[in-house]
Amino acid sequence: MRCSHCGRENPPGAKFCDRCGSDLRIRPPEEAESRIRKKRIRWIPLLGIFAAAAAILLAVLVIRPGQRGQDGNTLGTEKTESAKTRGPSQEPKPSSPETPTRTPAATEAEEPVPTAAPTETPKPTEEPEPTALPTETPEPEAEPMSSEELEAEIQEIRDLYYGIQYDLDSLSPESPGAGLTAYRNEKGQLRKISAKKGAYGDSLSGTYSAEYYYETDPETGTPRCRFVFVFGAGEEYRIYLTEDFRCLRYIGPDGVTVDYPVPEVSLDQVTEMYPFCLYAREAVS
Numbered sequence: 001m002r003c004s005h006c007g008r009e010n011p012p013g014a015k016f017c018d019r020c021g022s023d024l025r026i027r028p029p030e031e032a033e034s035r036i037r038k039k040r041i042r043w044i045p046l047l048g049i050f051a052a053a054a055a056i057l058l059a060v061l062v063i064r065p066g067q068r069g070q071d072g073n074t075l076g077t078e079k080t081e082s083a084k085t086r087g088p089s090q091e092p093k094p095s096s097p098e099t100p101t102r103t104p105a106a107t108e109a110e111e112p113v114p115t116a117a118p119t120e121t122p123k124p125t126e127e128p129e130p131t132a133l134p135t136e137t138p139e140p141e142a143e144p145m146s147s148e149e150l151e152a153e154i155q156e157i158r159d160l161y162y163g164i165q166y167d168l169d170s171l172s173p174e175s176p177g178a179g180l181t182a183y184r185n186e187k188g189q190l191r192k193i194s195a196k197k198g199a200y201g202d203s204l205s206g207t208y209s210a211e212y213y214y215e216t217d218p219e220t221g222t223p224r225c226r227f228v229f230v231f232g233a234g235e236e237y238r239i240y241l242t243e244d245f246r247c248l249r250y251i252g253p254d255g256v257t258v259d260y261p262v263p264e265v266s267l268d269q270v271t272e273m274y275p276f277c278l279y280a281r282e283a284v285s
Contacts, residue, residue, distance in 0.1 A: 144261035153248055157226050157240050161213050164191050176283070189216045190223040193283050195276075197232065204275055208232035212280035217243075225280040230273045237273045245281060 001010045001024050003017040010017055014024055145153070164171075164183075171183035171191055179199030183192040195210045210230045214223040225245065230237040235253035242248050246263035247270045258270075267274035 142262050145263075146261075150248065150259055150261060153242070154240055157213075157248075160215055161227055164213055168192070180283075182283075189221075190214050190284070193280070195279065200275075200279060202275070204273075208235075208273070208276070210276040210279070212276075212283065214284075223284050225277075225284070228273075228277050228280055230276050237271060239267075239271065239273070239277060241277070245277075 001012060001014060002008070003010060003020060003022055003024060005022040006017065006020045008017055008019040010024060016022065017024060167185075168183065171185055174182050174184065176182050176193075177199070179196040181194045182190060183194075184190055191214055193212045193214075195205065195212075197209050198206050199209075208230050209232050210228065212225050213227040213229075214225055216222070217224055224243060226241050226243070228237075228239040228241070230239075236251075237253065238249075238251040239247060240249040242263045246265050247260055247267055248263050249260065250258045250270050252258075252271065260270075264270055267277050
């Protein structure tokens with residue numbers, strides 16, 4: 001017997017170890033457990049044999065041919081015929097351990113959806129831009145003349161008037177129309193026109209006479225009226241004009257002088273005798 005403490009081999013039947021004196025009757029837990037395990041192993045084959053025998057017996061009892069009944073047919077025959085009439089057994093077959101692959105169902109062919117024909121997007125019509133109506137550009141307002149400048153212009157017109165009157169005998173008269181007398185100098189330049197009553201055939205000229213005094217434009221050589229004198233029925237009207245035919249000063253029958261530092265274009269806003277100013281300008285053409 002082997003000592004569990006020192007490992008010495010002792011003779012069979014010895015109770016104590018010759019070397020260390022340990023009690024050989026006391027087995028270590030590992031050895032006792034090993035012995036129990038060996039006993040269990042011995043029973044395993046027996047249990048397997050008993051289980052196999054029981055399975056064979058059970059199979060014999062289930063599968064054995066059925067006994068005949070009172071009608072002389074065996075139960076097994078009925079089952080066999082019934083099985084024959086029913087066709088294949090309807091008992092469920094054991095499923096395969098492998099996971100069955102699902103066969104995709106055949107999809108019905110989808111009918112193609114008709115594609116709508118592309119429609120042309122109408123191009124937006126360009127609206128014509130409104131043409132801006134031409135507007136008259138207002139003339140810039142002239143700066144008012146100083147009193148000295150205005151008096152200088154008036155004095156220039158006085159000099160023109162007196163010069164023509166003093167030299168009237170040296171001018172050549174001519175009659176451009178009934179009741180009209182034009183005076184020209186030796187160069188043929190127009191200096192004065194006299195219009196008697198009724199010269200224009202309207203009610204105004206039937207009451208008043210008029211005289212127009214001209215100077216010559218040095219650049220173009222054309223005459224331009226600078227002074228209009230209207231008289232009749234005991235009244236006198238004096239209209240002083242700028243070179244571009246605007247009213248610079250007006251003296252009515254009451255003797256009141258009205259100056260226009262910003263010369264007035266609308267002569268009808270100055271005096272009711274403005275038609276004679278228009279006659280003076282038309283006479284030039």
